[in-house]
Amino acid sequence: MKVLKFGGTSVGSVGSIKTLLDILKAEDKPQSRPVVVLSAMGGVTNLLIAMAEGAANGKEFTAELAELEKRHFDVVKALLEVQNQNPAFTRLKIHFNQLEELLQGVLTLRELTLKTRDQIVSFGERCSALMVSKIAAQHFEDVLFVDASELIKTDSAFGNAKVNSELTNMLINTFYQQHKNQLLIVTGFIAGNDAGQITTLGRGGSDYTAAIFGAALNAEEIQIWTDVNGMMTADPRMVQKAFPLEELSYTEAMELSYFGAKVIYPPTMIPAFLKKIPIVIKNTFEPAFAGTVIRHDCKSSTLPIKGISSINNISILNLQGSGMVGKSGFSGRLFSLLAREQINIILITQSSSEHSITFAVQPQDVGKAKQVIEQEFELELLANKLEPLVIESNQAILAIVGENMKQTPGMSGKLFHALGRNGVNVRAIAQGSSEYNISVIISATDLSKALNAVHDAFFIELTKTLHAFCLGTGNIGKTLFAQLNAHKDYLQKNNGIQVKVVGISNTRKMVFNSDGLSLDNWQDELQESTHEADLPGFITKMKELNLPNCVFIDNTASPKPVDFYEEAFKANVSVVTCNKIGNSASLAQYQNFRDTARRHGVDFFYETNVGAGLPIIRTLKDLMSSGDRIQRIEAILSGTISFIFNHFKGDVNFHDVVKEAQEKGYTEPDPRDDLSGKDFTRKILILARDAGHEMEEADVSIESVLPKACLEAKTVDDFYAALKAEDAYFTDLKKRAESERKVLRYIGKLENGKASITLQMVDENHPFYMLSGSDNIISFTTDRYRERPLVVKGPGAGAEVTAAGVFADLINVGAN
Numbered sequence: 001m002k003v004l005k006f007g008g009t010s011v012g013s014v015g016s017i018k019t020l021l022d023i024l025k026a027e028d029k030p031q032s033r034p035v036v037v038l039s040a041m042g043g044v045t046n047l048l049i050a051m052a053e054g055a056a057n058g059k060e061f062t063a064e065l066a067e068l069e070k071r072h073f074d075v076v077k078a079l080l081e082v083q084n085q086n087p088a089f090t091r092l093k094i095h096f097n098q099l100e101e102l103l104q105g106v107l108t109l110r111e112l113t114l115k116t117r118d119q120i121v122s123f124g125e126r127c128s129a130l131m132v133s134k135i136a137a138q139h140f141e142d143v144l145f146v147d148a149s150e151l152i153k154t155d156s157a158f159g160n161a162k163v164n165s166e167l168t169n170m171l172i173n174t175f176y177q178q179h180k181n182q183l184l185i186v187t188g189f190i191a192g193n194d195a196g197q198i199t200t201l202g203r204g205g206s207d208y209t210a211a212i213f214g215a216a217l218n219a220e221e222i223q224i225w226t227d228v229n230g231m232m233t234a235d236p237r238m239v240q241k242a243f244p245l246e247e248l249s250y251t252e253a254m255e256l257s258y259f260g261a262k263v264i265y266p267p268t269m270i271p272a273f274l275k276k277i278p279i280v281i282k283n284t285f286e287p288a289f290a291g292t293v294i295r296h297d298c299k300s301s302t303l304p305i306k307g308i309s310s311i312n313n314i315s316i317l318n319l320q321g322s323g324m325v326g327k328s329g330f331s332g333r334l335f336s337l338l339a340r341e342q343i344n345i346i347l348i349t350q351s352s353s354e355h356s357i358t359f360a361v362q363p364q365d366v367g368k369a370k371q372v373i374e375q376e377f378e379l380e381l382l383a384n385k386l387e388p389l390v391i392e393s394n395q396a397i398l399a400i401v402g403e404n405m406k407q408t409p410g411m412s413g414k415l416f417h418a419l420g421r422n423g424v425n426v427r428a429i430a431q432g433s434s435e436y437n438i439s440v441i442i443s444a445t446d447l448s449k450a451l452n453a454v455h456d457a458f459f460i461e462l463t464k465t466l467h468a469f470c471l472g473t474g475n476i477g478k479t480l481f482a483q484l485n486a487h488k489d490y491l492q493k494n495n496g497i498q499v500k501v502v503g504i505s506n507t508r509k510m511v512f513n514s515d516g517l518s519l520d521n522w523q524d525e526l527q528e529s530t531h532e533a534d535l536p537g538f539i540t541k542m543k544e545l546n547l548p549n550c551v552f553i554d555n556t557a558s559p560k561p562v563d564f565y566e567e568a569f570k571a572n573v574s575v576v577t578c579n580k581i582g583n584s585a586s587l588a589q590y591q592n593f594r595d596t597a598r599r600h601g602v603d604f605f606y607e608t609n610v611g612a613g614l615p616i617i618r619t620l621k622d623l624m625s626s627g628d629r630i631q632r633i634e635a636i637l638s639g640t641i642s643f644i645f646n647h648f649k650g651d652v653n654f655h656d657v658v659k660e661a662q663e664k665g666y667t668e669p670d671p672r673d674d675l676s677g678k679d680f681t682r683k684i685l686i687l688a689r690d691a692g693h694e695m696e697e698a699d700v701s702i703e704s705v706l707p708k709a710c711l712e713a714k715t716v717d718d719f720y721a722a723l724k725a726e727d728a729y730f731t732d733l734k735k736r737a738e739s740e741r742k743v744l745r746y747i748g749k750l751e752n753g754k755a756s757i758t759l760q761m762v763d764e765n766h767p768f769y770m771l772s773g774s775d776n777i778i779s780f781t782t783d784r785y786r787e788r789p790l791v792v793k794g795p796g797a798g799a800e801v802t803a804a805g806v807f808a809d810l811i812n813v814g815a816n
Contacts, residue, residue, distance in 0.1 A: 003219045005037040005210035009227040010284040012042030014078045037188045039206040040124025052120045055103045056112035069096045079135045088134040099123045114158035118200045125187040133185035142182040149192035156193045160202035172216040204265025215271035221278045230281040230292030234308040238448045247293040255401040255437045256309045305402035315366045315393045320356030323385025349430045358428045396447040399439040406435040418457035421601045422548050423572025424450045453548035463492045467547040469503035472555030475665045479803035485519035497814040505538045539564045543571045554579045569596040576809040578608035584682035605809035610683045613801035614794050632781040633750040637683040639774035639797025640667045640674035645744045654730035655723045666797040677702045684748040701756040737761045
């Protein structure tokens, strides 16, 4: 025999009641008819409470009562045959008349006692169960409406009554033996005391009713039918990647439920737990889905944790002072006081020095808690043995739960790494000796970000999501979006990473979507956006969205975004950039960026600053971190100049080669940034700094490729005119090199703490002689690579390779 409980959404409409009947048809068997427990229609209990409280404050309730009556009558009209409607209308009308009399009494007296409140809210379950029993009678034989207040007996603690288990079990068993051949439709949530007065079972009361019946009758299982596919790994309203769990132990389910998982409530499980009866959470609207089974004999799981639970809004109180240290019974005195005042403590943590106690309560209990604590400890406060009570509102609790946590090293580390990397400050920590639960108190504004970050950290079989905010939609930006779009499936399958571009800005417009912008039509979305480009506003929006695992990507060559790198780091946002300006400005700024990123536990990746897509910076850092010592670095680090001199052959003139390089996207917007050696200077300076040399730009000795007239031209067009006028100069260089069977190469060198860049003619014996296209080449001579230097060679310019380098940096953020 099974007990089936249906929640408010399952009886909330004509359609859901039809589905409920279909489920009963599958479960109703002649030899073992189920017991069906029903909640009030969705939203009805809240409406009844609002009507009662409104009446106590003098507010008229007639319109709400009429709407409540109509809602039930509409279901009867839709689902009952005409000849069967009048008996249902009559019984329901009697209930609504009784309800009206109670509300009128509250309105007249302006008083709402807990006893009267219980009577009023009981009409939700009484009406829904009566209504569904009448409808079910058309589809099933021998349907019986059961008022649970006659069978479940409690004390007179109205609002949250305590069950007399022995008497209740006897009454349920006796009743069931007399009616076990009937389909019993039972009111959830309500009970009765010895005087026959209505009491209620508190939060989750209908679930509790089902568990009480199941335990009393030794049911095969208890089914809780709701509107979700079982217990989820996290709150699906905040964590889109949350998924239903196949099974949980009673302990895990209780821990998750206590800390906010509202699918089922802890008291519900106690009767089932004692009798080892499985509880199955199923979805009324997806009945074929297996749901979650809560049982005592769970099979072993590979998941490190079972779920992440949360309480969205709590307040914490902190009591501290020297008068607590070594004071026997202080904690007992404090918590006995709060218990006496019916103030529920959600979480407690105490420092090992006994100097402070922090505890969490519901916000509505804060005022009362403060008042009674100040009264109780008045003398200690006056004597300054206790400091004034500190109250912090707008807090939340996040708890990770699972039996696999027990004696598994690294659980706490993984939790706090995920929180710390995303800038989530932990106010208090609590962990039981059972090791089934680690709970932290954090700011409520950070809860969604924290839940997603922790979910990504623990459920590694899922895809980790990076949220990218991208500046720049030029060649590199466009190409990066195309690469991300083309490789998204590969990324998810092989790297376990999903990149959501949630913000894009160029110099004209900016657009945001926290669910991710479409990389198929991002240009249309950006063009249609009503938000004008505003760099400070872009950064502010990035911080306001407060998403986990954020990356700020700078695909510009502008100095303006660099001013916001530090702000991004301080907001616990990683930075990936191909913009060299940030790292090649002052040494103080270079060092500050690294220190700030390190302090806030985020990444600062800029591989493309030096060699586009070539792994130059990563190779240098790997050499140094492995203990090798750099003796000398020689490099051609300008793909632009490499391309130009590799194509400056035969009859072609220098002007045309430079123009071709710009048209292919190899040069900076102003080619002089490359040809003046300024871009190369930035690269060699970054390399020198990464190699441990404290250099400024002025410390780099540079020989310019260009004559003075070209450098001093006012505009890019003027530059090209000047370049054409200097054709004889460049032709002479080319002829001299060819006559000596050499090639022109622009080479940077770092040795003995000195950096230089010079235009050289090298012969075929030089390692840099054989270059083609826009190739870059770098040679590392180190203690380990002394006789044969380590050489990295490949394309050093172009949107494809540069975007690929940014892509690789982004994936490395995900790996961290």
